[in-house]
Every structure is written in structure tokens, then in C-alpha cells.
Amino acid sequence: xxxxxxxxxxxxxxxxxxxxxxxxxxxxxxxxxxxxxxxxxxxxxxxxxxxxxxxxxxxxxxxxxxxxxxxxxxxxxxxxxxxxxxxxxxxxxxxxxxxxxxxxxxxxxxxxxxxxxxxxxxxxxxxxxxxxxxxxxxxxxxxxxxxxxxxxxxxxxxxxxxxxxxxxxxxxxxxxxxxxxxxxxxxxxxxxxxxxxxxxxxxxxxxxxxxxxxxxxxxxxxxxxxxxxxxxxxxxxxxxxxxxxxxxxxxxxxxxxxxxxxxxxxxxxxx
Ligand SMILES: Nc1ncnc2c1ncn2[C@@H]1O[C@H](COP(=O)(O)OP(=O)(O)OP(=O)(O)O)[C@@H](O)[C@H]1O
Ligand SMILES: [Mg+2]
Numbered sequence: 001x002x003x004x005x006x007x008x009x010x011x012x013x014x015x016x017x018x019x020x021x022x023x024x025x026x027x028x029x030x031x032x033x034x035x036x037x038x039x040x041x042x043x044x045x046x047x048x049x050x051x052x053x054x055x056x057x058x059x060x061x062x063x064x065x066x067x068x069x070x071x072x073x074x075x076x077x078x079x080x081x082x083x084x085x086x087x088x089x090x091x092x093x094x095x096x097x098x099x100x101x102x103x104x105x106x107x108x109x110x111x112x113x114x115x116x117x118x119x120x121x122x123x124x125x126x127x128x129x130x131x132x133x134x135x136x137x138x139x140x141x142x143x144x145x146x147x148x149x150x151x152x153x154x155x156x157x158x159x160x161x162x163x164x165x166x167x168x169x170x171x172x173x174x175x176x177x178x179x180x181x182x183x184x185x186x187x188x189x190x191x192x193x194x195x196x197x198x199x200x201x202x203x204x205x206x207x208x209x210x211x212x213x214x215x216x217x218x219x220x221x222x223x224x225x226x227x228x229x230x231x232x233x234x235x236x237x238x239x240x241x242x243x244x245x246x247x248x249x250x251x252x253x254x255x256x257x258x259x260x261x262x263x264x265x266x267x268x269x270x271x
Contacts, residue, residue: 001059001233003028004073005107007038007080013090019043019167020094022084026074026107036107038074039167041238042100043093048238050167051106052245055238057142057166058108059230060252064218066138067131067162072107073235104235111162115155124201127159129208132201134215135163139199141181141255141262144169149195170248180251182258187269210267216259227252 009025014037021039028034044050054071061068076098084095118124124132135154139147146168147153153165172178179186189202199205227249239245255262 001229002071002073006075010084013094020097022094035110036072037110038105038107040097040101040105043097044167049244052234052238053169054106054167055234056230057169069111069162070109074105074107076102076105108164114157118156124204125159129204133205133210136199136201136205137212137266140187142169143172147200149198149200152200181265182261187265189269206270212263219256219259
């Protein structure tokens with residue numbers, strides 16, 4: 001389910017935070033190059049678990065027909081790391097992360113030219129509102145805290161949107177007061193949330209009646225066999241003792257069984 005490629009041509013750092021993902025030309029077994037945004041395990045807040053989550057959420061998102069760029073496994077060698085220039089602090093951070101992450105890392109296929117960020121506060125085109133509602137539901141149902149006004153993690157080109165950066169999703173252990181979104185009180189979307197907590201599509205989605213029938217129908221077709229396929233696709237070196245990934249997959253099974261209740265809770269929270 002995830003193609004493996006080899007990092008071969010460093011292009012530039014992408015993010016501005018400590019994750020420091022990079023644009024890298026990567027070669028498949030036939031020597032064909034694809035440009036990917038590569039995240040190194042050592043740069044992720046949750047280390048390899050962050051990579052496992054990125055891959056899991058990207059595979060699920062693709063199955064749900066959500067606009068997630070194609071995910072890849074990217075093999076990073078010491079020889080490749082040696083080619084990263086130490087031009088400035090961002091390059092040095094990327095290089096240190098890459099050096100500490102030899103072996104497999106997560107890559108996301110670079111979007112075609114023309115995708116850019118959406119100005120804060122500007123309404124989405126009306127034609128995108130159904131998709132925006134699905135993305136908001138996806139994020140809330142998967143406990144993804146990282147698509148907010150202050151950190152949008154989506155790009156737009158005309159009437160196309162792409163979503164990325166899912167490393168913090170499905171991380172709920174130890175969060176005091178966390179309740180599954182399908183249980184009463186599991187979803188709170190308070191009015192006037194600050195930019196760091198308000199989902200980037202919340203104001204747009206509130207303008208329209210909510211219709212998640214397509215998304216829910218797609219989610220109901222994600223079988224246990226498919227969930228096992230996701231597990232098998234994640235490299236063992238990212239999984240550790242497997243407990244965290246198994247908890248995430250159990251959670252997805254629970255969500256699938258309780259989608260109607262989750263939609264009801266979301267409807268209540270949006271009203
Ligand atoms: N598939 C993609 N195609 C084009 N650009 C992308 C893609 N994925 C990510 N980007 C760009 O790279 C930036 C960083 O990626 P991402 O959001 O996944 O990492 P991050 O964890 O937020 O990194 P940092 O914390 O270092 O900012 C994004 O804000 C976006 O502009
Ligand atoms: Mg980001």
C-alpha cells in the first residue's frame with residue numbers, strides 16, 4: 001500500500017518549526033524520480049509514532065476519498081544526509097533530523113504547482129463547503145488537533161484542496177477529560193475559540209447544513225481486513241511494541257461502529 005523510494009536529491013527545507021520536513025527528489029526501483037515532502041522521525045514530536053500516524057491517516061484518508069497527497073516510505077542513507085548543505089539554521093536542523101533518522105521515513109507526494117495557502121478569514125468558495133465539512137469531521141473524529149486557523153495544514157488551488165500533517169492525530173492517551181467523539185460531550189466547539197484551537201474550516205462549515213452521508217458511507221466500508229492492511233504497511237521500526245498502533249486501530253474500529261452517534265454529537269456541537 002505504501003511505495004518505498006530512496007532519498008536521492010535534496011532540494012530545500014519546507015516547514016519553519018522543529019519538525020523541519022524537506023522537499024527531496026526520491027527514486028523508485030526503476031530510477032524514476034518523484035518529489036516528496038519528507039518528514040524525519042527524529043524531527044517529530046512523537047518520533048516514529050508520528051510517522052506511523054502520518055502513514056495510517058494518509059492511507060485511511062485516501063480510502064475515504066479525501067484529498068491527501070500520496071504517502072510513501074522514504075529510505076534515507078548516510079550518503080544522502082552528507083549531501084544536505086548546512087546553509088542556515090533550517091538546513092542544519094533538517095540535516096541533524098535526517099542524520100538521526102537513517103532508514104525509513106515518511107514522504108508525501110509534492111502537490112503540483114499552484115497550490116498555496118488560503119488567506120486567514122477569507123471564506124472558502126461555496127463549492128468547497130461539502131468537502132470542508134468532511135475534512136472537519138475527519139479531524140474531529142480522528143482527534144487531529146492540528147488543522148486550526150493558526151496552523152492551517154491545507155493548501156488550495158482554485159476549487160481543489162489538499163490536506164496534510166497528521167502526525168498528532170489519534171493521540172488521546174493521558175489527555176485528561178478526553179471523551180470519544182461518539183459519546184455525549186465528546187465534541188465541544190465553543191464559540192470564539194482562539195486561532196490556535198479553532199478548526200480552520202469551522203466558521204465556513206457552520207454556514208451550511210451538515211451532510212456527511214458520503215463520508216460516513218465510505219467509512220462504513222473500511223473493513224477489519226483493510227485496517228489490518230494499514231497495520232501491515234507500517235514499517236515495524238516505526239511501531240515499537242505495537243501497542244500505540246493497535247490502540248489507534250482499535251479506536252478506528254470503535255469509531256466505525258459509532259459513526260451515527262459521532263455525527264449526532266458533531267451536529268449538536270455545531271449548532
Ligand atoms: N504534499 C505536499 N505538497 C506540497 N507542500 C507540502 C506538502 N506537505 C507539506 N507541504 C508544505 O510543507 C509545510 C510543512 O509540512 P507539514 O505541515 O507536514 O510539517 P510540520 O510538521 O508542520 O513542519 P514544521 O513543524 O517544521 O513547520 C506545510 O506547511 C506545507 O506548506
Ligand atoms: Mg504543519
